Amino acid sequence: MASKVIHALYTDDDVLMDAVKQVRGEHYHIEEVYTPFPVHGLDKAMGLAPTRLAITSFMYGCVGLTVAITMMNYIMIEDWPQNIGGKPSFSYLENMPAFVPIMFELTVFFAAHLMVITFYMRSKLWPFKEAENPDVRTTDDHFLMELDASHHDVNTMTSFLSSTGAVEIKVIDKQEDKH
Amino acid sequence: MYTLSSKLKLFSIVLVVIGVLGLSYGFLSTPGTIEDVKKEMAAHDAHGGHSESKAKADHHGDESHGEETAHGGDAHYEHILHQLQNKPWAALYIAAFFFFMIALGVLAFYAIQFAAQAGWSPVLFRVMEAITAYLVPGGIILFVILALSGFHINHLFVWADPEVVAHDKLIQGKSGWLNGTGFVIRAIIFLSGWLLYRHFAIKYSRKQDEDPTGNRWYKKSFKISAGFLVFFIYTESMASWDWIMSFDPHWFSTLFGWYVFASLFVSGITTIALITIYLKSKGYMEFVNNSHIHDLAKFMFGVSIFWTYLWFSQFMLIWYSNIPEEVTYFITRIEDYKLPFFGMLAMNFIFPLLVLMNSDYKRLNWFVVMAGIVILCGHYIDVFNMVMPATVGTSWFIGISEISAVLLFLGIFLYVVFNALTKAPLLAKGNPYIEESKHFHY
Numbered sequence: 001m002a003s004k005v006i007h008a009l010y011t012d013d014d015v016l017m018d019a020v021k022q023v024r025g026e027h028y029h030i031e032e033v034y035t036p037f038p039v040h041g042l043d044k045a046m047g048l049a050p051t052r053l054a055i056t057s058f059m060y061g062c063v064g065l066t067v068a069i070t071m072m073n074y075i076m077i078e079d080w081p082q083n084i085g086g087k088p089s090f091s092y093l094e095n096m097p098a099f100v101p102i103m104f105e106l107t108v109f110f111a112a113h114l115m116v117i118t119f120y121m122r123s124k125l126w127p128f129k130e131a132e133n134p135d136v137r138t139t140d141d142h143f144l145m146e147l148d149a150s151h152h153d154v155n156t157m158t159s160f161l162s163s164t165g166a167v168e169i170k171v172i173d174k175q176e177d178k179h
Numbered sequence: 180m181y182t183l184s185s186k187l188k189l190f191s192i193v194l195v196v197i198g199v200l201g202l203s204y205g206f207l208s209t210p211g212t213i214e215d216v217k218k219e220m221a222a223h224d225a226h227g228g229h230s231e232s233k234a235k236a237d238h239h240g241d242e243s244h245g246e247e248t249a250h251g252g253d254a255h256y257e258h259i260l261h262q263l264q265n266k267p268w269a270a271l272y273i274a275a276f277f278f279f280m281i282a283l284g285v286l287a288f289y290a291i292q293f294a295a296q297a298g299w300s301p302v303l304f305r306v307m308e309a310i311t312a313y314l315v316p317g318g319i320i321l322f323v324i325l326a327l328s329g330f331h332i333n334h335l336f337v338w339a340d341p342e343v344v345a346h347d348k349l350i351q352g353k354s355g356w357l358n359g360t361g362f363v364i365r366a367i368i369f370l371s372g373w374l375l376y377r378h379f380a381i382k383y384s385r386k387q388d389e390d391p392t393g394n395r396w397y398k399k400s401f402k403i404s405a406g407f408l409v410f411f412i413y414t415e416s417m418a419s420w421d422w423i424m425s426f427d428p429h430w431f432s433t434l435f436g437w438y439v440f441a442s443l444f445v446s447g448i449t450t451i452a453l454i455t456i457y458l459k460s461k462g463y464m465e466f467v468n469n470s471h472i473h474d475l476a477k478f479m480f481g482v483s484i485f486w487t488y489l490w491f492s493q494f495m496l497i498w499y500s501n502i503p504e505e506v507t508y509f510i511t512r513i514e515d516y517k518l519p520f521f522g523m524l525a526m527n528f529i530f531p532l533l534v535l536m537n538s539d540y541k542r543l544n545w546f547v548v549m550a551g552i553v554i555l556c557g558h559y560i561d562v563f564n565m566v567m568p569a570t571v572g573t574s575w576f577i578g579i580s581e582i583s584a585v586l587l588f589l590g591i592f593l594y595v596v597f598n599a600l601t602k603a604p605l606l607a608k609g610n611p612y613i614e615e616s617k618h619f620h621y
Binding site (some may be wrong): 097098100 | 494498499
């Protein structure tokens, strides 16, 4: 389905922030904002839902801890409880201090790596991924706001956007959604 | 300006009175002679035998072994007698040290905020300054107790007992450091250095208030803070050897100073958070927002983990190598103090870890207060675990003496701190970072 979007370019992050607030006030739908660097507070201005990455990380950490405990309990206590240097291998708890460094490291390892992989998957990042930026200048010094213009009058939208400080406004027909 | 409410004043005075009464009861009810101990223990045994009745050679062991040959069967009872006589003293000492260490931790935190030129904390400076006001009376009380113990008025420090030292090669070897005179001189140096910094930091802070155009006094504060931090980390380490580690003069640990530091630092930060939240709830600190609380809670969380890291590093290294002269320290604690020893780990690590991990919870006052109270209790138990096993051994109990000692010092602490809060406006308006701090949002 063909859809019409408007690309409004800005050159300053403060102007962009104000523009985002005004656009939201007019109840236009912002598809996406492309910036060369993180703009503090942009997610709040756009009304994006907070990330749940930290929660996944906590759960991955719990998995790592469980892996460490079951692994060492099986190897050191259940499968072959040898006497190694007089360490008490009768129960997991008795020998636990020796296992804590591994428990800690595996918790951190799982929490960190799985969270990073989650981030890649959720944001669709991988090697050989086709870059999605609509304008190369957005990686350097321009900010681009993409608005859905399918059900609105394009002329009023463009005049409204230029009043918010946009330096360049383009109307684009998208053949299909690449996202 | 903050005004001390009469309710709070009355409350702290009531705490002091209850504390004094309870402590006097504690001192009066200690057995005076071996016969009293025998009678008391016979009564205990009749009630089904208490673990106290079992002779357990703890760290006073060598000493009581020497006496055993001389006094025959009474050596054990004499040992128990010493422990019971130590009990109210140790309770007094632990509470005195605990509240002093809170004020000291706040002083170190305050100096770090200056040296780091932190932009978020200046709105809390007056709270920190007020808490450090406790250093003066608390330091004097602690010094008096230390001097009494260092010259063997009580039996808190074994190394202060000339009779023990005469039979103990190990303590003799350490008597160059562990002797009453040196002990008192060092205490004077440590305390006067800390109080001196505190005095000038407060003075400069007040002067900066009157002269907000230039930053002359602020720069001076910055310099003395940096100097103090260097002095502090040396003296705090040495003070922890003198005031805590020397309870077990046969034992030593190299990271002990850091361990005590982490404990006092986290207690100090927690106290700042609690008092700030209290003042904010009374409407005195509307310039403090929940981002400040969030930052304090992050510090509470982070330093709690740091404390655990040091606790575990000390414990695990000694447990792993299991060298007899080192490991007795933990054996006595695990055998005789199982609940406080592992309980404090739950209170100081697991509880703050789970409660303060969530970013949203760190902004909720009641969550921070709840975590703070548990952390403070946990660090009281921490000091308890460091002091009690060496002074009262198996005769420990958190009873009237211990609780009233805490109430006594809590009363003094509250009175001194909230009285100090009335002395200056709650906003350090001359500080160059105060505007940034007022608008701090995380």
